Amino acid sequence: MHYTDGEPAVQAMxxxxxxxxxxxxxxxxPSGVRAKPDIPAGLxxxxxxxxxxxxxxxxxxxxxxxxxxxxxxxxxxxxxxVPYIATRSEFLTSYTPYQAEISQGILQAMFEFQSAVCxxxxxxxxxxxxxDGATAFAEAxxxxxxxxxxxxxxxxxxxxxxxxxxxxxxAEGPGVEVxxxxxxxxxxxxxxxxxxxxxxxxxAAVCIENPSYLGVFEEHAAxxxxxxxxxxxxxxxxxxxVSLGLVKGPGAYGxxxxxxxxxxxxxxxxxxxxxxxxFACRKEHLRQMPGRIxxxxxxxxxxxxxxxxxxxxxxxxxxxxxxxxxxxxEGLNALMAIVHLATLGGKGLQRVARINAHRAKLLRERIAxxxxxxxxxxxxxxxxxxxxxxxxxxxxNQHLLAKHGMWGGLDLSAQxxxxxxxxxxxxxELHAQESIDGLVQGLKEVRA
Amino acid sequence: MTxxxxxxxxxxxxxxxELPGSTDGPVMPEIQGVPERGLAPPGMExxxxxxxxxxxxxxVRHYVRLSQRNFGVDTGAYPLGSCTMKYNPKLNxxxxxxxxxxxxxxxxxxxxxxxxxxxxxxxQELLKRVIGMDAVTLQPSAGAHGEFVGMLITRAxxxxxxxxxxxxxxxxxxxxxxxxxxxxxxxxxxxxxxSDKQGMVDTKALKAALSERTAAFMLTNPxxxxxxxxxxxEIARMVHDAGALLxxxxxxxxxxxxxxxxxxxxxxxxxxxxxxxxxTPHGGGGPGAGPVGVKAxxxxxxxxxxxxxxxxxxxxxxxxxxxxxxxxxSYHGSFGVLLRAYTYIVLHGADGLTQNTRKAVLNAxxxxxxxxxxxxxxxEDALMIQPPESDAQEELDRLVAALLQIAQEPAExxxxxxxxxxxxxxxxxxxxxxxxxxxxxxxx
Numbered sequence: 024m025h026y027t028d029g030e031p032a033v034q035a036m037x038x039x040x041x042x043x044x045x046x047x048x049x050x051x052x053p054s055g056v057r058a059k060p061d062i063p064a065g066l067x068x069x070x071x072x073x074x075x076x077x078x079x080x081x082x083x084x085x086x087x088x089x090x091x092x093x094x095x096x097x098x099x100x101x102x103x104x105v106p107y108i109a110t111r112s113e114f115l116t117s118y119t120p121y122q123a124e125i126s127q128g129i130l131q132a133m134f135e136f137q138s139a140v141c142x143x144x145x146x147x148x149x150x151x152x153x154x155d156g157a158t159a160f161a162e163a164x165x166x167x168x169x170x171x172x173x174x175x176x177x178x179x180x181x182x183x184x185x186x187x188x189x190x191x192x193x194a195e196g197p198g199v200e201v202x203x204x205x206x207x208x209x210x211x212x213x214x215x216x217x218x219x220x221x222x223x224x225x226x227a228a229v230c231i232e233n234p235s236y237l238g239v240f241e242e243h244a245a246x247x248x249x250x251x252x253x254x255x256x257x258x259x260x261x262x263x264x265v266s267l268g269l270v271k272g273p274g275a276y277g278x279x280x281x282x283x284x285x286x287x288x289x290x291x292x293x294x295x296x297x298x299x300x301x302f303a304c305r306k307e308h309l310r311q312m313p314g315r316i317x318x319x320x321x322x323x324x325x326x327x328x329x330x331x332x333x334x335x336x337x338x339x340x341x342x343x344x345x346x347x348x349x350x351x352x353e354g355l356n357a358l359m360a361i362v363h364l365a366t367l368g369g370k371g372l373q374r375v376a377r378i379n380a381h382r383a384k385l386l387r388e389r390i391a392x393x394x395x396x397x398x399x400x401x402x403x404x405x406x407x408x409x410x411x412x413x414x415x416x417x418x419x420n421q422h423l424l425a426k427h428g429m430w431g432g433l434d435l436s437a438q439x440x441x442x443x444x445x446x447x448x449x450x451x452e453l454h455a456q457e458s459i460d461g462l463v464q465g466l467k468e469v470r471a
Numbered sequence: 472m473t474x475x476x477x478x479x480x481x482x483x484x485x486x487x488x489e490l491p492g493s494t495d496g497p498v499m500p501e502i503q504g505v506p507e508r509g510l511a512p513p514g515m516e517x518x519x520x521x522x523x524x525x526x527x528x529x530x531v532r533h534y535v536r537l538s539q540r541n542f543g544v545d546t547g548a549y550p551l552g553s554c555t556m557k558y559n560p561k562l563n564x565x566x567x568x569x570x571x572x573x574x575x576x577x578x579x580x581x582x583x584x585x586x587x588x589x590x591x592x593x594x595q596e597l598l599k600r601v602i603g604m605d606a607v608t609l610q611p612s613a614g615a616h617g618e619f620v621g622m623l624i625t626r627a628x629x630x631x632x633x634x635x636x637x638x639x640x641x642x643x644x645x646x647x648x649x650x651x652x653x654x655x656x657x658x659x660x661x662x663x664x665x666s667d668k669q670g671m672v673d674t675k676a677l678k679a680a681l682s683e684r685t686a687a688f689m690l691t692n693p694x695x696x697x698x699x700x701x702x703x704x705e706i707a708r709m710v711h712d713a714g715a716l717l718x719x720x721x722x723x724x725x726x727x728x729x730x731x732x733x734x735x736x737x738x739x740x741x742x743x744x745x746x747x748x749x750x751t752p753h754g755g756g757g758p759g760a761g762p763v764g765v766k767a768x769x770x771x772x773x774x775x776x777x778x779x780x781x782x783x784x785x786x787x788x789x790x791x792x793x794x795x796x797x798x799x800x801s802y803h804g805s806f807g808v809l810l811r812a813y814t815y816i817v818l819h820g821a822d823g824l825t826q827n828t829r830k831a832v833l834n835a836x837x838x839x840x841x842x843x844x845x846x847x848x849x850x851e852d853a854l855m856i857q858p859p860e861s862d863a864q865e866e867l868d869r870l871v872a873a874l875l876q877i878a879q880e881p882a883e884x885x886x887x888x889x890x891x892x893x894x895x896x897x898x899x900x901x902x903x904x905x906x907x908x909x910x911x912x913x914x915x
């Protein structure tokens with residue numbers, strides 16, 4: 024077999040044990056439950072690779088057919104150092120670092136990750152990840168419910184449907200009510216009046232994303248946090264992590280919990296996963312935080328050392344009273360994130376963030392100037408923005424694919440029908456200038 | 472036989488943030504006119520970003536050195552019980568880094584992602600057959616997430632058939648902590664039952680705990696002590712007679728694959744861990760994936776989306792499932808992890824999976840027999856050892872020799888371990904007493 028000792032070793036071991044066949048090791052399995060898998064026979068490695076590569080070859084990857092999709096996952100430049108470090112066997116094949124002494128490498132890297140998340144979000148403490156942005160958001164809402172003992176959360180109606188859906192699934196068990204608030208149709212930002220109207224003494228948290236799902240920075244984020252605090256509720260802020268190279272962290276404008284999809288830091292989109300749930304909070308709420316946390320301590324000789332800490336919050340100690348059931352998380356993806364941030368450095372992250380915002384501004388202006396196209400929200404965009412098209416988004420994207428070998432933005436028309444033929448267009452530092460020019464040309468060719 | 476002495480590298484204890492640096496960052500494409508101000512609302516912009524600015528060489532050395540202070544399956548045997556620390560095939564890493572996998576956006580239309588959808592669909596089909604279930608979801612991001620999904624399915628099922636009063640989930644006291652935590656997170660009351668002297672399900676205790684309030688019984692088989700529950704057919708009968716569902720925790724699936732299956736044993740819901748049974752790397756704590764299989768009567772409650780195939784042979788994502796528990800994460804699951812599991816199953820096939828199971832159980836019993844000569848069979852303060860199928864006989868013999876050598880060393884030498892790592896015993900109590908959770912030096 025591929026990765027095991029051969030038959031001579033098997034026979035030697037059986038002889039040693041006084042057995043004639045491995046069948047004797049399965050005597051405990053009753054005949055009534057015996058079953059063999061009805062799947063094809065195995066292959067050689069070269070055949071298996073060819074088969075899998077052929078199937079994957081049917082995909083149109085970003086390099087093969089550019090597109091302008093974002094909405095939570097983004098194609099950013101990943102420095103070659105990131106996969107190089109993350110696939111080092113000592114990291115890749117290591118276990119969860121419960122045994123601190125043998126795991127100082129990954130523990131220190133996770134501590135550095137926590138430190139970077141705290142520095143960029145301007146929060147006191149971070150965990151070493153949740154599964155993804157959606158589960159991080161859902162767990163933040165449950166954490167607010169535990170802290171405030173209130174059973175209602177206010178969330179934007181305009182949000183990635185996956186995130187809202189995940190929140191609803193997580194809210195089911197503890198019976199937390201999810202209340203949606205509107206966006207301001209003039210700005211695409213949170214509708215402050217609607218938040219005020221829906222905020223009650225039962226509200227555990229007001230959630231906001233900055234930039235918003237519709238791509239614009241929330242100019243009134245601080246006011247939203249103040250409104251929440253005035254009612255005794257918490258402020259939960261979702262971030263787009265690369266934007267933290269451009270704007271202050273939510274800790275600077277009153278957030279109690281910060282979450283986000285961390286994929287844009289050093290992880291490829293990989294068709295949606297593995298992802299990286301970012302999670303940070305203020306120190307007074309630390310003991311309600313879900314997930315694993317690394318702490319700095321000392322070894323017997325007084326050297327700096329690291330270990331998993333505050334584990335009495337977690338399922339392996341607290342069982343059904345744990346803050347969350349999460350066990351395996353996204354450790355390797357967090358490692359990629361910190362290597363990414365280290366490679367870019369503060370100046371690199373700032374430069375990348377500025378390029379994104381600048382390109383989004385320029386592209387939005389170019390599309391707004393095309394006959395039949397409108398950009399409804401005028402505020403500062405980070406790296407995506409809404410465009411209203413003269414024809415259906417499906418027709419526009421099919422034209423781009425047929426004539427230019429590319430795909431446009433995300434079709435919002437089913438989710439937010441009031442916006443008409445709306446598409447969410449994303450541009451990053453990774454797009455070639457000719458792809459951007461091709462998009463503008465392709466859009467120009469579609470007329471009402 | 473003496474084991475070669477392992478000595479971990481020592482490289483000092485500096486943090487990334489303490490390295491001096493003054494680079495300008497990676498060179499970016501020349502884009503004209505990027506302003507230094509005015510790209511974000513007034514008052515929201517940062518003037519500088521609090522990360523060090525190091526050369527590539529500094530960064531790579533820093534993390535290569537950290538890697539040398541870490542231990543993985545590729546470094547040496549790591550026979551942790553229930554964790555199935557088997558060899559992680561490098562073929563998996565090769566296919567997962569292909570552009571058709573890594574550089575795929577999850578919101579691409581089906582016509583541009585047929586390959587990814589085919590992988591998902593075929594993996595669902597393969598796993599159905601491997602675990603003996605009628606439908607499989609690939610959405611859960613890890614085993615515990617799979618348990619949570621299984622519990623939400625349980626909840627939806629009883630609500631749908633008009634028995635919402637079933638709000639209790641029974642778990643053995645030996646169950647992994649995620650079992651009770653997942654049941655509680657889905658809103659169930661958790662009832663723990665004692666195990667018998669052999670660590671098996673105490674069927675009398677189970678019978679006493681089952682009632683018209685029972686929604687499910689969660690069971691790991693082979694159980695947490697590595698023993699196959701011979702009474703599994705009776706247990707299934709008891710649980711079903713009580714009108715409840717039987718839940719399978721796949722932590723130890725690697726020991727039975729190809730010999731029996733959760734479906735054949737009578738389980739209604741089963742999760743599995745791709746980073747255990749199906750060889751995807753543990754990655755220092757993830758990413759994992761925790762696909763969940765169910766019997767036909769529960770298929771309609773599976774989370775969305777499911778990968779599906781049309782009559783014309785094309786693949787699509789099916790989210791139009793009215794009885795579904797809905798979304799449990801964003802996009803379509805941990806595709807990069809699932810692809811590795813798919814590759815492992817395609818490579819091994821039915822014969823290979825079965826042979827691996829036989830070798831894994833042989834390895835475990837071989838080590839057990841060797842140790843039994845020297846160590847009494849006690850459970851308190853026990854080590855759980857699970858030598859995976861990929862460990863060669865030579866490695867098993869070295870493991871046994873090392874354990875015997877430790878047993879003969881003076882107590883002081885053992886209690887002062889570790890000796891050859893980059894740190895000595897770490898003060899975990901101190902870490903929890905006064906938490907230091909981030910670098911606290913001066914922010915640059």
